[in-house]
Amino acid sequence: MIAAVTTFAIGLLTALVGHGTGAAASAGHPGWERSLRGGGESAHADSKRPRAAAPHRKRAAPPPRTSRDLVHTTAAGGRSVALTLDDGPHPVWTPKVLDLLKRQHVKATFCLIGPNAQRYPALVKRIVAEGHRLCDHTVSHDETMDHKSVGYQQRQILEAQRMIDKASGGARVHYYRAPGGAFTPDSRRIAAAHGMRPLGWTADPGDWQRPGTAAIVARAKQQLKPGAVLLLHDGGGDRAESYAALEQLIPWLKGRNYTFAFPES
């Protein structure tokens, strides 16, 4: 059975890689992948995803079902929001955010930079142990990676996944988020082929620029709506404003009868 699954997986991988080579030509459209709501080519492209050869299908596990389409909504739908926290883990801010989420009984998704995960494995384990989800946010946080080779993008994604995997002790990494939203069709395909759903966002209050807590909160309130995926940061510098904003936003959302959910995976 294991041999059959392995053979199947290799077959599928080969098929996917072959498919991707053909799609590479469309990777050069600057900007369109960055659109918050983008996801342009959508389910259409996925319907053409090649399947493994028939002889393997009967006995093997079902093919990986992770979609390569960018997620822009919560899995729960309805009046829910997904909190996503990028660029950690950070030795100061990630524990504070985790404490806050625990006090508030809220789950979130943490988009980790590979070397940060490698440096703070205890924080990665804590994220998982407290019921949150992991997201791969690459090795180098190169916001121009959408203009680089497919091989480079693949290394950025898979090396980070390996680092996160090692730090967590093998917990699932549910999502992949490109730094600065620099997704490409190839990077989304690579992530999906490794079980990671490309993760976008719909609410971005620009907290990484440190505009002040009040501005972060006001922008977030304006952008949040049912099913929203909120982008905030727990790493990449002094995140005092982001933390203070989150401290205000969680009770505000609860007061408006929102629940908290993970993004669609």
Ligand SMILES: [Zn+2]
């Ligand atoms: Zn980031």
